Amino acid sequence: MNKPNAYKNSAAIQASLKKRYARERRFQWYGRLAVLTGFIFLFILLFDIISKGAPAFTQQYIKVSVDLTDFELQSDASQEQLFRADYMSVIKSSLREMFPEVSGRKPKKQLYRLLSAGAEYDLRDKVMDDPRLIGKTTDIWLRAHSESGSYLKGQVTGDTPESERKVKDQQMVWLDQLRQEGRTESRFNIAFFTQGDSREPEMAGIKVALYGSFFTLLVTFAIAFPIGVFAAIYLEEFAPRNRITDLIEININNLAAVPSIVFGLLGLAVFINFFELPRSAPLVGGIVLSLMTLPTIIITSRAAIQSVSPSIREAALGVGASKLQTVFHHVLPVAMPGILTGSIIGMAQALGESAPLLMIGMVAFIMDAPAGVTDPATVLPVQIFLWADSPERGFTEKTSAAIMVLMGFLIVMNALAVYLRKRFELK
Amino acid sequence: MDTTTVFLVVILLSVISFYVGRRRSHAVSAGQGGVKTLHSLPKHYGYMAALWALLPALLVLVLWMAFENGILKNLVVAQLPANVQAMPPSEQGLYYNQIVSYARGSIDADQLDKPQVIAAQSYSALVASAGRIKALLVFLVAAIGALLALRRVHPLLRARNHVESIFKWILFSCSFLAVLTTLGIVLSVLFEAIRFFQTIPLQDFLLGLEWSPQMAIRADQVAASGSFGFVPLLVGTLLISLVAMIIAVPVGLMSAIYLSEYASRRFRAVTKPVLEILAGVPTVVYGFFAALTVAPFIRNLGESVGLNVASESALAAGLVMGIMIIPFVMSLSDDIINAVPDTMREASLGMGATMNETIRKVLLPAALPGIVGGILLAVSRAIGETMIVVMAAGLSANLTINPLEAVTTITVQIVTLLVGDQEFDSPKTLAAFALGLVLFFVTLLLNIIALYVVRKYREQYE
Numbered sequence: 001m002n003k004p005n006a007y008k009n010s011a012a013i014q015a016s017l018k019k020r021y022a023r024e025r026r027f028q029w030y031g032r033l034a035v036l037t038g039f040i041f042l043f044i045l046l047f048d049i050i051s052k053g054a055p056a057f058t059q060q061y062i063k064v065s066v067d068l069t070d071f072e073l074q075s076d077a078s079q080e081q082l083f084r085a086d087y088m089s090v091i092k093s094s095l096r097e098m099f100p101e102v103s104g105r106k107p108k109k110q111l112y113r114l115l116s117a118g119a120e121y122d123l124r125d126k127v128m129d130d131p132r133l134i135g136k137t138t139d140i141w142l143r144a145h146s147e148s149g150s151y152l153k154g155q156v157t158g159d160t161p162e163s164e165r166k167v168k169d170q171q172m173v174w175l176d177q178l179r180q181e182g183r184t185e186s187r188f189n190i191a192f193f194t195q196g197d198s199r200e201p202e203m204a205g206i207k208v209a210l211y212g213s214f215f216t217l218l219v220t221f222a223i224a225f226p227i228g229v230f231a232a233i234y235l236e237e238f239a240p241r242n243r244i245t246d247l248i249e250i251n252i253n254n255l256a257a258v259p260s261i262v263f264g265l266l267g268l269a270v271f272i273n274f275f276e277l278p279r280s281a282p283l284v285g286g287i288v289l290s291l292m293t294l295p296t297i298i299i300t301s302r303a304a305i306q307s308v309s310p311s312i313r314e315a316a317l318g319v320g321a322s323k324l325q326t327v328f329h330h331v332l333p334v335a336m337p338g339i340l341t342g343s344i345i346g347m348a349q350a351l352g353e354s355a356p357l358l359m360i361g362m363v364a365f366i367m368d369a370p371a372g373v374t375d376p377a378t379v380l381p382v383q384i385f386l387w388a389d390s391p392e393r394g395f396t397e398k399t400s401a402a403i404m405v406l407m408g409f410l411i412v413m414n415a416l417a418v419y420l421r422k423r424f425e426l427k
Numbered sequence: 428m429d430t431t432t433v434f435l436v437v438i439l440l441s442v443i444s445f446y447v448g449r450r451r452s453h454a455v456s457a458g459q460g461g462v463k464t465l466h467s468l469p470k471h472y473g474y475m476a477a478l479w480a481l482l483p484a485l486l487v488l489v490l491w492m493a494f495e496n497g498i499l500k501n502l503v504v505a506q507l508p509a510n511v512q513a514m515p516p517s518e519q520g521l522y523y524n525q526i527v528s529y530a531r532g533s534i535d536a537d538q539l540d541k542p543q544v545i546a547a548q549s550y551s552a553l554v555a556s557a558g559r560i561k562a563l564l565v566f567l568v569a570a571i572g573a574l575l576a577l578r579r580v581h582p583l584l585r586a587r588n589h590v591e592s593i594f595k596w597i598l599f600s601c602s603f604l605a606v607l608t609t610l611g612i613v614l615s616v617l618f619e620a621i622r623f624f625q626t627i628p629l630q631d632f633l634l635g636l637e638w639s640p641q642m643a644i645r646a647d648q649v650a651a652s653g654s655f656g657f658v659p660l661l662v663g664t665l666l667i668s669l670v671a672m673i674i675a676v677p678v679g680l681m682s683a684i685y686l687s688e689y690a691s692r693r694f695r696a697v698t699k700p701v702l703e704i705l706a707g708v709p710t711v712v713y714g715f716f717a718a719l720t721v722a723p724f725i726r727n728l729g730e731s732v733g734l735n736v737a738s739e740s741a742l743a744a745g746l747v748m749g750i751m752i753i754p755f756v757m758s759l760s761d762d763i764i765n766a767v768p769d770t771m772r773e774a775s776l777g778m779g780a781t782m783n784e785t786i787r788k789v790l791l792p793a794a795l796p797g798i799v800g801g802i803l804l805a806v807s808r809a810i811g812e813t814m815i816v817v818m819a820a821g822l823s824a825n826l827t828i829n830p831l832e833a834v835t836t837i838t839v840q841i842v843t844l845l846v847g848d849q850e851f852d853s854p855k856t857l858a859a860f861a862l863g864l865v866l867f868f869v870t871l872l873l874n875i876i877a878l879y880v881v882r883k884y885r886e887q888y889e
Contacts, residue, residue: 027786030685031682031686031689034679038705038757041753042702042704045708238598254609258867258871262867265615265841265860266608269860298605322587352708352709352712355814361846381814385714410709
C-alpha cells in the first residue's frame, strides 16, 4: 500500500489539498447560492403579486334596507322608465334612515361613501328584475366602496393614523356596527371579469382588456402563423444557397433581437401614419405583434422541419410525389407539433407584450368591449400598465389581480407548449 | 362596400373558380379518354383557377387601400377655397382631418366652417363611389383572372407544375417579409430622424448634455426650442443596464456552472424550468414589481441608513431588470459551457485538478469568448427593455452615475414623447424617431458583434 507520508513534502501537499478542497466546497456553495438567489427572486415576485392581488377577487357587499315607499315610479312603470329613474337619492335616503343620528354635510357624505357608485346600478337591476319591490322596504345587498371594502377585508385598520388612510374613524364605527348586525358580506367579484375600465376601483374590470387581447392575438396568429410556417418551409426545403437566402436569414436573426419598442415605431410610422389604419385598434396591434413574433415562429418551425427524418422525404419523393407534395403531405404533418409549440410560445410572448402597443395608441381609457378588430381596445398588459399608474389602493389590488389572470393565461399556454413538445419527443 | 366584404367576396370567387376549374378539367378530358389523359390531377386545375382569381385581385385591393386616402385627400383639397389651399401642409392636414371626422359622424357641424361642411359632403360622396369602384375593379380582376385560367385548361397543360411554381413564389415572399420588415423599420425611423436632424443639428443631439424636449408652441415664446442632448439618456440607459448586469451576470453564470457541472440530473431537470419562469414573466409585471415593491423598499432601506434615495432610483429599475435577465444569461452560458468538449474537462480532472480548478482554469477561459458574446446579447436586451424603466425609472434627464438617483433612458423618452396627443411634425415627436434610430443601431451592432463572437467560438470546437 502507498504511504503518502513517505514523501518528504507530504505535509505541504496535505495542507494545500485541504485548502483546495475547501475552495472546492466554497465554489459549490457559490453555485447553490446563485441558484437559490434566482429562486428567492421568483418567490418574492410571485408572493408579492399574489398577496396583493388575491383580495381583488372578492367584493364586499353591504345589506341596506332600501326604502322604496316614496319612489318616483309605481310598480307598473315601463322598463325604460325604471332604467332612467334616480336610484342614488333612494340609496342616500335609505342610508340616512339606517343611521338617523348622522347630520351635517360632511358626515352624510362620509356615510354615502360607504357604498360604491355602482350600488346605484345594483339597485336598478334589482328593481328592474322585480318591480314589485317598489312601495316596500326591502333588504338589498349593495356593493361597498373600495375603501370601506378594504377596511372590511382587514387591509386597513384603526392602527394607522386617520390622516394617512381614506377610511375615516366614523366610517369604521358604522362598518363595525354593520358587520355586527350581519349586514356585510364578501362575495366572489364577478364584476372584475364582466366590466370594462372605470375610474372607481371597485367597478373596474378586465372584460375590455380580455376582449382586446383576444382580438389582438387572433390577428397576430392569423398573420404570423401561416407566414411564419411558409417562410420556414421555404428556408428549409426550397431556398437555394445564394445571397438572397443569406440576407433573409441574417434579417430573421437580427429581427429576433430588435427591441420590441422599435416595432411600435414601425407600426406608428407605417400602419397608422402611412396606411391610416385606425389607432388603438386590435388590427394594428395584431399586425405589429405578428411582425415581432415572426422570427420566433420561423426559427422554431425551421428546427421542427429540420428534425423530420429524411427517410420520410425520400420515401415520398421515391413514390413520385413532387417536392411541394412531399412537404405539405408528409413533412409538415410530422413537424406540426413542433411548429405549434413554437407558435404557442410566440403567442405567449405577444400576449405579454405591451411596449409596442403603447406606441400605436392602445392606451386609451375604454369602457365598452370591442366588437371587432377595428374598434378601439386595450389589452391585458396595457390595462395593467394603466392601473399601475393609479395611486388608489383599490387599483394596486386590481393591477395585481389582472397580473394573476395574465400569468394564468401564460402558464396555460406554456403548459400546452410543453405538453406538445413532450408528445413530439416521444415520436 | 367595405374592405372586409370585398375581401370575403374575392375569397368566395376564388373558391368558386376552384370548383369550376376542376369541373372544366373533367370536361376537357371527357372526350379524350377520361381523367387519365390529364397531365395533372383535376384539383390542380382547380387550384390554378383559384390562384389566378385570388392573387391579382388581392394585389389590386392592397394597392387600392394604400393609395385611396392620399388620392381622396387631393381630390377634396382641390375643391377647397384658395385660402385653404395656401395653408402650410400641417395646418391643411388638421383642416382636412376635421372634414373627415365630420363626414364619419364623430364631430358636430358647429365645430366646422362652411367650406368644410360642403367638402365633407363631397368627401362622403367620393368615399361611397370609391367603395363601389374598388369593389367593381377587384371583382373584375378576379373574374378576368379566373376566366384566363379556365381558358387555358387543357389535358396537356402542366397545371401542377404551374401551381407549384406559384406556391414557391408565395413561400419565398413570406420569408422575404423579414427583409421588408427590417427595411420598413430602417426607413420609417430614418425618414423621421432625418427630418428631426434638419431642425436639430446632429452634433447637438449626439454631444448635448441636456435633454428637455419641452418645445414652445409658438416660435416667439421664450425658450422656444427645447434642448435635445442625447448624452444624459445614454448615460442613464447604460447606468441601469450596468446595475442589471451586476445582478444578472454573476447569478446567471454561477447558476449555469452549478447546474451543468455539479447538479444531479434530477435537480437540474426541476431547477432549470423553474428559473426559466422568470424569463416568461411579462415585462409589465416586472415594471409593477419594481415601481410598487422594490423602489419603496430600497428607498426605506436607504433612509434607515441615512442615504437619500430617489423614489425612482436607477438601482430599483436596474435590480429588477437584472432579475429579468438572469434566465437569459443562464441559458446562454449553459449552452456555451456545454459546448466545451468533454475531453478538456477529463484531461484537467485526470491531472488531479479539482472540479473548481477545472472550471476556473480550463472551462471558463475556453468558454470566455462565448460568454462575452452572451453578455453582449444580454446588454442589448437591457438597453432595449422598455416597460420596467417606463414604470420604475424617472422621466427627467439627469446626468449622473449615482444609481441612487433617478435617471431616464432612451426607451422611456420614446414612450413619453409618443404616448398621448401629439402633433406629428413637431421636433418633439420626431425626436422619438431619432432615439428609435439610435436604439435600433446600437442593439443591432451589439447583436452582430455578439453573434459573430459566439459563432467563432462554436466553430473552434466543432
